[in-house]
Amino acid sequence: MTTDITEHHEKLLVIDFGSQVTQLIARRLRESGIYCEIHPFNKVDDAFLQKFAPKAVILSGGPASVHGEGTPRAPQRVFEMGIPVLGICYGEQTMCAQLGGSVEPAQEREFGRADIEIVAESPLFEGLGGVGHSERVWMSHGDRVNAIPQGFHPIAVTRHAPFAAIADESRRFYGVQFHPEVVNTPRGALILRNFTHRIANMHGDWTMAAFKDEAIAKIREQVGDGKVICGLSGGVDSSVAAVLLHEAIGDRLTCVFVDTGLMRHGEADQVVELFREHYNIPLVAAYEEERFLSALEGVSDPETKRKTIGKLFIDVFEENARMAGGADFLAQGTLYPDVIESVSFAGGPSVTIKSHHNVGGLPERMNMKLVEPLRELFKDEVRELGRELGLPEAFVGRHPFPGPGLAIRIPGAVTKEKADILRHADRIYIEEIRNAGLYDAIWQAFAVLLPVQTVGVMGDARTYDHVLALRAVTSVDGMTADYFPFDHDFLGRVATRIINEVRGVNRVVYDVTSKPPGTIEWE
Numbered sequence: 001m002t003t004d005i006t007e008h009h010e011k012l013l014v015i016d017f018g019s020q021v022t023q024l025i026a027r028r029l030r031e032s033g034i035y036c037e038i039h040p041f042n043k044v045d046d047a048f049l050q051k052f053a054p055k056a057v058i059l060s061g062g063p064a065s066v067h068g069e070g071t072p073r074a075p076q077r078v079f080e081m082g083i084p085v086l087g088i089c090y091g092e093q094t095m096c097a098q099l100g101g102s103v104e105p106a107q108e109r110e111f112g113r114a115d116i117e118i119v120a121e122s123p124l125f126e127g128l129g130g131v132g133h134s135e136r137v138w139m140s141h142g143d144r145v146n147a148i149p150q151g152f153h154p155i156a157v158t159r160h161a162p163f164a165a166i167a168d169e170s171r172r173f174y175g176v177q178f179h180p181e182v183v184n185t186p187r188g189a190l191i192l193r194n195f196t197h198r199i200a201n202m203h204g205d206w207t208m209a210a211f212k213d214e215a216i217a218k219i220r221e222q223v224g225d226g227k228v229i230c231g232l233s234g235g236v237d238s239s240v241a242a243v244l245l246h247e248a249i250g251d252r253l254t255c256v257f258v259d260t261g262l263m264r265h266g267e268a269d270q271v272v273e274l275f276r277e278h279y280n281i282p283l284v285a286a287y288e289e290e291r292f293l294s295a296l297e298g299v300s301d302p303e304t305k306r307k308t309i310g311k312l313f314i315d316v317f318e319e320n321a322r323m324a325g326g327a328d329f330l331a332q333g334t335l336y337p338d339v340i341e342s343v344s345f346a347g348g349p350s351v352t353i354k355s356h357h358n359v360g361g362l363p364e365r366m367n368m369k370l371v372e373p374l375r376e377l378f379k380d381e382v383r384e385l386g387r388e389l390g391l392p393e394a395f396v397g398r399h400p401f402p403g404p405g406l407a408i409r410i411p412g413a414v415t416k417e418k419a420d421i422l423r424h425a426d427r428i429y430i431e432e433i434r435n436a437g438l439y440d441a442i443w444q445a446f447a448v449l450l451p452v453q454t455v456g457v458m459g460d461a462r463t464y465d466h467v468l469a470l471r472a473v474t475s476v477d478g479m480t481a482d483y484f485p486f487d488h489d490f491l492g493r494v495a496t497r498i499i500n501e502v503r504g505v506n507r508v509v510y511d512v513t514s515k516p517p518g519t520i521e522w523e
């Protein structure tokens with residue numbers, strides 16, 4: 001048994017009823033130093049609650065209607081533990097229904113902006129303004145509470161919701177019909193902070209500096225005097241994982257960088273050089289371009305591509321583990337979003353959107369145990385941890401790059417020729433982004449080489465070449481994203497340079513799809 005890294009921290013439990021924005025509750029809490037975990041309502045039972053021992057509970061929103069038959073409820077035990085509970089939207093509604101109030105379909109549904117008026121003093125609204133103050137919030141509900149349980153009183157109202165916020169100050173139970181977790185509720189983070197810091201008396205003890213020392217201790221305990229192999233891509237997650245592991249176990253760590261031939265321009269050299277320059281970590285570079293390209297020959301289905309690449313990664317890791325004299329552990333940069341099990345919308349089975357190359361099958365086949373030191377973290381927390389570990393900004397601030405690399409940015413069959421065209425165009429695009437000072441404002445940017453040829457005219461001659469799509473998004477953790485609003489001059493400049501300089505491309509388009517409904521990558 002290894003110790004739980006969260007053991008010594010005050011924990012908050014978010015019970016998920018399937019809201020699209022449940023993750024944001026966790027994000028807002030983490031930002032104020034509160035460690036929390038999201039668990040689906042149907043997985044939280046008395047034994048779990050006892051073991052998890054939350055200092056406070058938040059009930060999320062959700063798509064169901066409390067007045068509908070067989071709809072989700074919070075475990076009743078939550079209300080008997082003597083700890084503060086905050087219900088958000090569906091969470092407020094089910095709390096009311098479970099404690100003796102009632103809920104009905106609203107005459108006037110509220111979606112989007114609303115203004116609440118504070119009607120009673122409450123620690124939940126400390127710092128917003130007193131009675132009579134009006135505060136902008138974001139609503140998304142079709143049902144409303146029409147009777148509150150005994151002990152509660154309204155602390156805010158809207159025109160259509162007499163119980164926009166309610167409180168039972170003595171039991172420390174609170175309900176809000178609006179969503180404090182979304183940025184469209186400008187002071188929502190303060191409201192959540194009031195709940196955790198003032199009402200639940202939590203201290204905000206979750207910092208990356210504390211995490212670092214604990215993570216190192218935990219790795220030492222888990223690994224003992226075993227050997228670890230770590231796939232190092234030069235990306236943020238694996239670089240941070242590698243440096244953390246190295247601090248913990250020194251040269252019993254071997255990193256393997258695989259050049260798949262599907263990397264960006266100059267990437268292999270850069271990663272190897274930067275790493276060898278800054279760190280004294282044994283690093284093996286495996287140049288496997290030919291193997292990857294020939295395995296992908298003629299493969300055009302995105303999932304088949306991903307699986308082909310995933311399998312090859314395993315083979316290469318295995319071979320290198322053997323060459324390094326065997327390894328007991330495989331380190332992975334798994335992050336919290338990968339392990340959250342969320343309630344799928346409407347309770348249906350969840351579907352596989354895409355198979356990430358590093359998930360599934362890997363540990364069993366390799367007969368190595370997993371070390372996943374970043375399992376509790378979100379992407380931006382990993383970056384913070386990287387800074388804490390003194391990683392150069394060149395690693396920490398890098399845009400993410402998927403393991404399957406350019407293969408999933410070349411819809412259709414992948415060839416070396418296409419990979420070369422894409423690499424060249426991508427380099428120009430990123431260079432222009434850097435020149436314009438936009439690199440850090442963008443979460444991820446890349447080009448996609450389309451399997452479509454169009455007619456053009458260059459130097460009075462006819463061309464019949466590929467279309468290249470440019471993609472750039474803003475995001476916090478890659479779970480949702482918006483397209484980046486480049487100005488037209490910038491896009492024009494990039495298009496001109498690419499068409500002039502890259503043979504094989506005669507048309508450039510810009511992708512303005514957000515996620516959802518799109519995904520960030522095209523495959």
Ligand SMILES: Nc1ncnc2c1ncn2[C@@H]1O[C@H](COP(=O)(O)OP(=O)(O)OP(=O)(O)O)[C@@H](O)[C@H]1O
Nearest residue numbers: 231232233235236237238257258333400401402403
């Ligand atoms: N070229 C590669 N060589 C070795 N391992 C790799 C390579 N590409 C990906 N991996 C492994 O797969 C894992 C997942 O890749 P992923 O892209 O999600 O993370 P990352 O590359 O570390 O960070 P980022 O998301 O910032 O790109 C990595 O942490 C790494 O262990």
Ligand SMILES: O=c1[nH]c(=O)c2[nH+]cn([C@@H]3O[C@H](COP(=O)(O)O)[C@@H](O)[C@H]3O)c2[nH]1
Nearest residue numbers: 355356357400401402403404478519520521
């Ligand atoms: O290591 C990885 N292996 C994969 O198979 C993979 N697929 C997508 N991505 C990256 O994940 C983020 C979200 O991507 P999507 O919106 O396309 O799912 C984006 O940052 C993508 O680049 C991957 N990373």
Ligand SMILES: NC(=O)CC[C@H](N)C(=O)O
Nearest residue numbers: 061062089090141142143
């Ligand atoms: N966002 C929510 O939690 C919605 C709750 C409930 N489905 C309603 O429409 O009122």
Ligand SMILES: [Mg+2]
Nearest residue numbers: 233235401402
């Ligand atoms: Mg990567």
